[in-house]
Amino acid sequence: PVGQIGELVAARYDDETALTRFLxxxxxxxxxFESIPxxxxxxxxxxxxxxxxxEALAVAxxxxxxxxxxxxxxxxxxPFAAINSRDDLSKAEREVGFPCVLKTRRFGYDGKGQVVLRGAADVDGAWATLGGVPLILEKFVTFExxxxxxxxxDxxxxEVHYPVSENHHHEGILRRTVAPAPKLPAALAVLAMEYNRRILKELHYVGVLALELFQAGGALLANEMAPRVHNSGHWTIEGSETSQFQNHLRAITGLPLGPTAMKGEVVMLxxxxxxPPLAExxxxxxxxxxxxxxxxxxxxxxGHVTLVADSLEALGEREKAIASLLQTNGTPPLSHP
Known part of the structure; x- marks a missing residue:
């Protein structure tokens, strides 16, 4: 989309002549996005x-x-282990335990590049699917x-931080984000922001950073980070005083960061x-x-649809109306608050 308002340079990433022209x-x-050499x-x-x-991109x-x-x-x-050979996987499956998830170390998104292992019978198939590149084996997390x-x-x-949001996926793809996260204990919301803060400081970060976490009982476990504006933050365009996009641009251009107070209860689908049927x-x-x-x-x-309301009850009714318009084959009905 930015090519519609500025000069567009289209070339291979390793084309130094094109990169120089771009600069x-x-x-x-x-x-x-992270899939850049x-x-x-x-x-x-x-x-x-x-x-x-x-440095942030290299880690992510x-x-x-x-x-x-x-x-x-x-x-x-x-629990996790690095996997570089079939022998590594045999050792790690005993240490990490089943169920677990075998993932490529690089270039995985929206559920791609990973296989769930429920037991020993799944190991050979997973290795046949993903073996040949550096991998990581992680314990499967049953989360709330x-x-x-x-x-x-900046x-x-x-720093500024947005209220912690809750995400719902189907088949590895984000379908729905609610902000602030309903029923998330306040102490865990504070902790989630603290974890994000630690990463920002450690990496001498500038820009927007998204950190995905699992709530498992009274603890939070980090899943992954994204060094960019993130799909789970699109709700901020209408739902926050300053969107993640604007704060990202403010940060990288040396402008003051904007406030992140919410404008109501928000859901993004x-x-x-x-x-989608536009008029409806x-x-x-x-x-x-x-x-x-x-x-x-x-x-x-x-695309996405964002709904803003003064209460969870009103938000839920509006979400039901929108969700009925966005159904596709194989996609279960979206829940509402």
Whole structure:
């Protein structure tokens, strides 16, 4: 979309001539997803400031480095082990225990690049599917809810944090985010923001950072971090005084961060693999429809709807109306608060 308002340079990431042409008129560079060759980002960072910093991207690209960072900062994680061979997997399955999840260390998103192992009978199949690249084995976590802690840090080290939100997935894809997270104990919400704060400080971070965590009983376990604006924070466009997008841009350009107070109870529903009925969606009170200009294909996020209301009761009624318009084959009805 940004190509519609600025000069667009389309080339391979390793095309240094194109990168140099791209850099001739820019003062600062940011990125919107993690699947970028690190060498290209390092090339850019040697010439202009890149935010979030290269170190944050390097960690987020590798699930093992990510888990090790969390451990270093005292952020709890499920048991895990690095897997580089079939023998490593045999040893780790005994140490980590079943059920567990075998994941590629790099380039996994929306449930891709991972296989759940329920028992020993699943190991050979999982290895056949994923073996050949660096892997990580993690204990499967039975959790009560997944939450996102989203914060922003500017170039002077000032921070703002958004209320912790609750996420609901289906088939590995985020379907729904509610903010603030209903029934999340206040102490855990504070703890989630503290964990985010530790990462921001450790990485000398600039920009928006999303941290996904599992609530398991009275504890929070870190799942993964995203060094960018995040799908689970899209609700902030209408639901917060300053959106995650605006605070990200403020942070990387040296402007003051904006307040993150909420404007009400908020739910965001992703539009996946379909063209939503525009008039019907917009007829629901408090509904804000965002379409990304993408052709609908199976499992593809093509937009989202955000609802804002003064109470959970009102929000629930409006969500039921929107959810009925967004159903696709294989997608269960979305719950409401």
């Amino acid at each position: 001739k008129d820019v003062d600062v560079v940011t990125y919107e 690190l060498a290209a980002v390092e090339f850019v960072a040697a010439r202009v400031p890149v935010y979030p910093p290269v 690209q590798d699930r093992l480095l990510e888990k090790q960072l969390f451990q270093k900062l005292g952020i709890p994680v499920p 809810r997944e939450v996102s802690a989203i914060g922003a840090r 170039q002077s080290g000032n 992703n539009v996946i693999g379909m063209t 969606c917009l007829s629901v009170q408090g509904a804000h429809l965002h379409l990304y200009g993408k052709a609908p294909t199976e499992r593809r996020k093509v």
